[in-house]
Amino acid sequence: MGCEGKALRFMSWGKKAVAVLLGLASAAMWAHTVHAIPARGLPTAFSTSAASDSAYGRSSGRTSEQNLWTCWLDGAPVHKKPLPAPNIVAKVARAGQVFQAETVEATPFGTEWLRLRSGETGTPLWVPLAYVRRVAPENAMGGDLPIGREQIGPYHGLPLDYCPSDLVLLPARYCFNDEPQRLRAEAAEACRRLLDAAQQESGLRIRVLSAFRSAQTQAYLCRRKISAAGIEQRDVARPGHSEHQLGTAVDLTAANGLHLLNERFGETREGRWLAENCRRFGFVQSYSRARAFREGTPYEPWHFRYVGRLNVERFERTLNER
Numbered sequence: 001m002g003c004e005g006k007a008l009r010f011m012s013w014g015k016k017a018v019a020v021l022l023g024l025a026s027a028a029m030w031a032h033t034v035h036a037i038p039a040r041g042l043p044t045a046f047s048t049s050a051a052s053d054s055a056y057g058r059s060s061g062r063t064s065e066q067n068l069w070t071c072w073l074d075g076a077p078v079h080k081k082p083l084p085a086p087n088i089v090a091k092v093a094r095a096g097q098v099f100q101a102e103t104v105e106a107t108p109f110g111t112e113w114l115r116l117r118s119g120e121t122g123t124p125l126w127v128p129l130a131y132v133r134r135v136a137p138e139n140a141m142g143g144d145l146p147i148g149r150e151q152i153g154p155y156h157g158l159p160l161d162y163c164p165s166d167l168v169l170l171p172a173r174y175c176f177n178d179e180p181q182r183l184r185a186e187a188a189e190a191c192r193r194l195l196d197a198a199q200q201e202s203g204l205r206i207r208v209l210s211a212f213r214s215a216q217t218q219a220y221l222c223r224r225k226i227s228a229a230g231i232e233q234r235d236v237a238r239p240g241h242s243e244h245q246l247g248t249a250v251d252l253t254a255a256n257g258l259h260l261l262n263e264r265f266g267e268t269r270e271g272r273w274l275a276e277n278c279r280r281f282g283f284v285q286s287y288s289r290a291r292a293f294r295e296g297t298p299y300e301p302w303h304f305r306y307v308g309r310l311n312v313e314r315f316e317r318t319l320n321e322r
Contacts, residue, residue, distance in 0.1 A: 071094065072131065074094055134157050153241065176253055184306075252274060
């Protein structure tokens with residue numbers, strides 16, 4: 001073999017060695033950085049010390065409502081490790097299948113996983129958080145939830161059939177492209193006053209792009225986003241976990257559609273006016289830049305939730321304490 005051939009062979013071995021070392025380093029990083037989400041913001045039953053002996057997908061009769069999660073996507077993979085790799089899928093779950101969680105864990109790859117205990121092997125299994133939902137007990141009492149007191153987020157969800165009884169149509173002049181939008185009556189009145197004030201005080205024409213959204217519509221949007229961006233996506237909430245299902249949240253835009261659903265909307269005159277004045281009308285910016293920096297949630301300067309003027313200060317204080 002000539003010198004050139006030996007050199008090429010040596011380079012090939014070198015590449016293989018580097019690949020092996022990188023793989024070992026990645027595995028070591030995963031092993032040492034998968035961790036339980038801090039208890040703050042999570043039900044206390046998610047603590048690993050509260051692990052249950054419940055079998056995979058079944059209840060032992062001692063199941064706490066705090067621990068129950070339901071698969072919303074038919075065919076969702078159940079993994080042997082919290083890694084999105086097809087060769088470690090243990091089985092697939094059915095839509096509607098109920099799991100009992102030991103904890104919710106995060107990985108350095110930007111994904112969150114529900115850790116289960118398997119009754120078959122005694123070893124843990126994982127389901128991507130992207131494929132499960134949880135109805136918070138405080139949201140399952142029946143009837144319309146009190147405005148500003150609803151508990152909703154990644155770990156606190158609504159029943160899929162939750163639909164407030166007092167939804168009303170917004171007049172077309174408040175809606176982007178005259179598309180019909182619905183809000184709870186109190187929120188609709190506050191939204192009309194907010195948009196009227198923007199035009200009267202600053203000459204700004206702001207419109208509602210999206211308001212109430214059913215869990216079924218949210219499931220469609222979430223499936224589409226996961227197909228495009230993977231399970232690590234955080235831009236679209238899971239069904240039952242969207243503020244839009246409350247009937248009190250709106251996505252707003254300029255009447256001309258400039259920077260539609262874009263972070264740059266926050267830099268426009270409309271975006272700045274809303275951020276400065278929304279509290280006067282009982283609205284809060286749920287996904288602010290500060291929260292995005294602190295919690296890793298998406299920054300959505302177009303998204304506002306009505307909580308009522310008396311609840312604004314308490315609501316924002318709660319967000320800051322997370």
